[in-house]
Amino acid sequence: MNQNELxxxxxxxxxxxxxxxxxxxxxxxxxxxxxLFENYKEVKSLIPEVSxxxxxILLDYPxxxxxxxxxxxxxxxxxxxxxxxxDDEYPLRLxxxxxxxxxxxxxxxxxxxxxxxxxxxxxxxRRCTExxxxxxxxxxxxxxKADPDILVVSGLAYGIxxxxxxxxxxxxxxxxxxxxxxxxxxxxQSNRGLASRVVEQGGLLxxxxxxxxxxxxxxxxxxxxxxxxxxxxxVVESDEKGGSLITADLAQGYHRDVFAFPGRVTDRFSRxxxxxxxxxxxxxxxxxxxxMKLMRWDAETPKIIQTEMFPELTPDEEKIVEVLRDTEGLQxxxxxxxxxxxxxxxxxCLLGLxxxxxxxxxxxxxxxxx
Numbered sequence: 482m483n484q485n486e487l488x489x490x491x492x493x494x495x496x497x498x499x500x501x502x503x504x505x506x507x508x509x510x511x512x513x514x515x516x517l518f519e520n521y522k523e524v525k526s527l528i529p530e531v532s533x534x535x536x537x538i539l540l541d542y543p544x545x546x547x548x549x550x551x552x553x554x555x556x557x558x559x560x561x562x563x564x565x566x567x568d569d570e571y572p573l574r575l576x577x578x579x580x581x582x583x584x585x586x587x588x589x590x591x592x593x594x595x596x597x598x599x600x601x602x603x604x605x606x607r608r609c610t611e612x613x614x615x616x617x618x619x620x621x622x623x624x625x626k627a628d629p630d631i632l633v634v635s636g637l638a639y640g641i642x643x644x645x646x647x648x649x650x651x652x653x654x655x656x657x658x659x660x661x662x663x664x665x666x667x668x669x670q671s672n673r674g675l676a677s678r679v680v681e682q683g684g685l686l687x688x689x690x691x692x693x694x695x696x697x698x699x700x701x702x703x704x705x706x707x708x709x710x711x712x713x714x715x716v717v718e719s720d721e722k723g724g725s726l727i728t729a730d731l732a733q734g735y736h737r738d739v740f741a742f743p744g745r746v747t748d749r750f751s752r753x754x755x756x757x758x759x760x761x762x763x764x765x766x767x768x769x770x771x772x773m774k775l776m777r778w779d780a781e782t783p784k785i786i787q788t789e790m791f792p793e794l795t796p797d798e799e800k801i802v803e804v805l806r807d808t809e810g811l812q813x814x815x816x817x818x819x820x821x822x823x824x825x826x827x828x829x830c831l832l833g834l835x836x837x838x839x840x841x842x843x844x845x846x847x848x849x850x851x
Contacts, residue, residue: 589684
């Protein structure tokens with residue numbers, strides 16, 4: 482990681498009147514935070530569409546660079562890794578979300594891969610019942626037997642989140658807790674011991690600087706990371722309203738698969754899950770076996786297709802086939818990034834490959850080789 486790029490990206494996120502969306506837009510337009518900083522005095526020459534007001538705002542850029550330097554020292558002291566949007570180690574799935582954070586901070590296993598082949602998020606009510614606890618326990622026990630390399634993501638909150646992390650750890654599955662505050666604290670405090678164990682078998686991830694309080698709005702913002710960095714979102718228990726339903730809604734908006742465990746219609750904390758299923762927002766989940774089948778993760782590794790048998794393939798089609806090799810399928814947004822193809826061209830190529838009998842489309846906008 483280029484330390485200057487990290488420093489300038491962090492500073493950009495701290496300019497109060499810009500916010501994450503504008504910071505990300507400026508980053509994209511300039512090509513890097515470093516380029517933006519080096520041209521902050523005449524940013525309109527670099528990005529003509531920038532308004533005069535934005536140009537004036539960016540004149541304070543150097544002040545915020547100085548302001549964030551102590552944060553870099555904090556990160557070095559506590560072995561926290563910083564990731565900028567364009568870094569290879571930045572969560573690839575999250576990078577496809579329009580509101581992804583420009584900068585992320587991670588504390589955990591050194592070199593931990595946030596771009597694992599399979600990543601799931603598990604969310605639910607903070608006031609979970611014994612039924613919800615049993616679901617977490619049995620589901621992750623069985624899932625670990627089907628594929629122990631699946632990464633489990635949740636929010637390190639009370640209830641289902643905590644039980645998701647706990648049971649992932651018990652079954653030797655890696656897990657990541659996404660926080661709604663800085664890495665200088667743990668909320669709730671009762672989860673400090675759990676957080677310590679998560680750091681040893683995965684890590685803690687946040688977009689927030691140290692000193693940031695766990696304010697209510699931050700939890701909503703946190704949920705988009707939980708949803709965006711995963712292949713799918715599983716809701717275990719939820720009332721008719723709650724943060725887990727927000728996460729499920731975000732996941733659907735990101736074209737992720739959503740699953741929910743059903744419950745008795747009279748049970749308060751099954752109402753949200755039952756509604757998701759009834760409204761066709763979520764597929765009904767009954768266990769690890771059904772989940773693996775619904776995700777098409779139970780199939781054998783696809784056979785490698787010899788592209789020389791298909792001389793009619795275009796260079797872009799060959800690139801898609803090459804990227805899909807040795808995978809069990811990729812979501813279309815991820816495929817677009819890995820192939821470096823714009824969406825309109827990618828969808829055209831995928832249609833052609835489907836007609837040639839070389840790829841198959843699956844649920845959730847995922848494609849795999851036949």
